[in-house]
Amino acid sequence: SQQGEEDPQALSIQEGENATMNCSYKTSINNLQWYRQNSGRGLVHLILIRSNEREKHSGRLRVTLDTSKKSSSLLITASRAADTASYFCATEINRDDKIIFGKGTRLHILP
Amino acid sequence: DAGITQSPRYKITETGRQVTLMCHQTWSHSYMFWYRQDLGHGLRLIYYSAAADITDKGEVPDGYVVSRSKTENFPLTLESATRSQTSVYFCASRLGPTLAYEQYFGPGTRLTVT
Numbered sequence: 001s002q003q004g005e006e007d008p009q010a011l012s013i014q015e016g017e018n019a020t021m022n023c024s025y026k027t028s029i030n031n032l033q034w035y036r037q038n039s040g041r042g043l044v045h046l047i048l049i050r051s052n053e054r055e056k057h058s059g060r061l062r063v064t065l066d067t068s069k070k071s072s073s074l075l076i077t078a079s080r081a082a083d084t085a086s087y088f089c090a091t092e093i094n095r096d097d098k099i100i101f102g103k104g105t106r107l108h109i110l111p
Numbered sequence: 112d113a114g115i116t117q118s119p120r121y122k123i124t125e126t127g128r129q130v131t132l133m134c135h136q137t138w139s140h141s142y143m144f145w146y147r148q149d150l151g152h153g154l155r156l157i158y159y160s161a162a163a164d165i166t167d168k169g170e171v172p173d174g175y176v177v178s179r180s181k182t183e184n185f186p187l188t189l190e191s192a193t194r195s196q197t198s199v200y201f202c203a204s205r206l207g208p209t210l211a212y213e214q215y216f217g218p219g220t221r222l223t224v225t
Contacts, residue, residue, distance in 0.1 A: 031210035042201055042216030043154075050211075088153065092210050098169060099210055101146070103153035 004102035021105040023089030117217040134202030142205040143185040147198040
C-alpha cells in the first residue's frame with residue numbers, strides 16, 4: 001500500500017497561474033520531501049520539510065506540512081512552461097531507511 | 112564524471128533471459144536504491160542497500176536479485192525475465208539514513224521484455 005498519495009493525479013493550468021498539489025500519508029513521519037520528474041528523466045529533489053516545520057520556501061516553491069492531518073502541499077507560484085513535469089512526495093515507512101513515493105501529480109502548464 | 116549513472120539506458124531482452132542493470136555512483140553514498148516505474152503505479156522500491164554487503168527488500172522484490180560488493184556499485188539482476196518486468200528502472204543513492212537526506216536519481220534504464 002502507498003504511504004504517500006498525491007492529489008490531484010493530473011493538473012493543467014495557464015502559464016502564470018499558481019499550481020497546488022497535495023500529498024497525504026498514513027503513518028507519522030520525521031521528514032517529507034518533494035521531487036520533480038521531467039518526462040523521460042530521473043527524479044530531482046525539490047525541497048525537504050521536517051516534522052517540526054510548518055512551512056518552507058524555495059524560490060517559487062512553497063511547501064506546507066500539517067502533521068495533525070498527515071498532509072503536505074506544494075505550491076508553485078507564477079508557473080512557467082518549464083514547470084511541466086510530474087511531482088512526487090516522498091515519505092518514510094516507520095521512520096526507517098526506506099523511502100516510499102506516491103504515484104505523482106502530472107502538471108501541465110498551458111501557454 | 113561525478114554523479115550517478117546507469118547502464119544500459121535501453122535494453123530489449125527475451126522472456127527467460129538473465130539481465131543485469133548496472134548502477135554506479137561517485138559520491139561514496141552509503142545508501143543505494145532500485146525503483147521501477149510503471150504507468151499507474153508510480154515508483155515502487157525493489158531493493159535497497161545501507162552499505163556494502165548489506166541489502167534489504169523493498170515493496171516488489173520478487174524476481175530480482177541485488178548485490179553490493181563495492182560501495183559505488185549496486186547491480187540489479189533479473190534472473191529469468193518476464194514480460195511483467197518491462198518497466199523503467201531507476202537507481203538512486205543517498206548519503207545517510209532517513210529522509211533527512213536527499214536522494215539522487217540516475218537517468219533510468221528502459222527495459223522491454225518480449
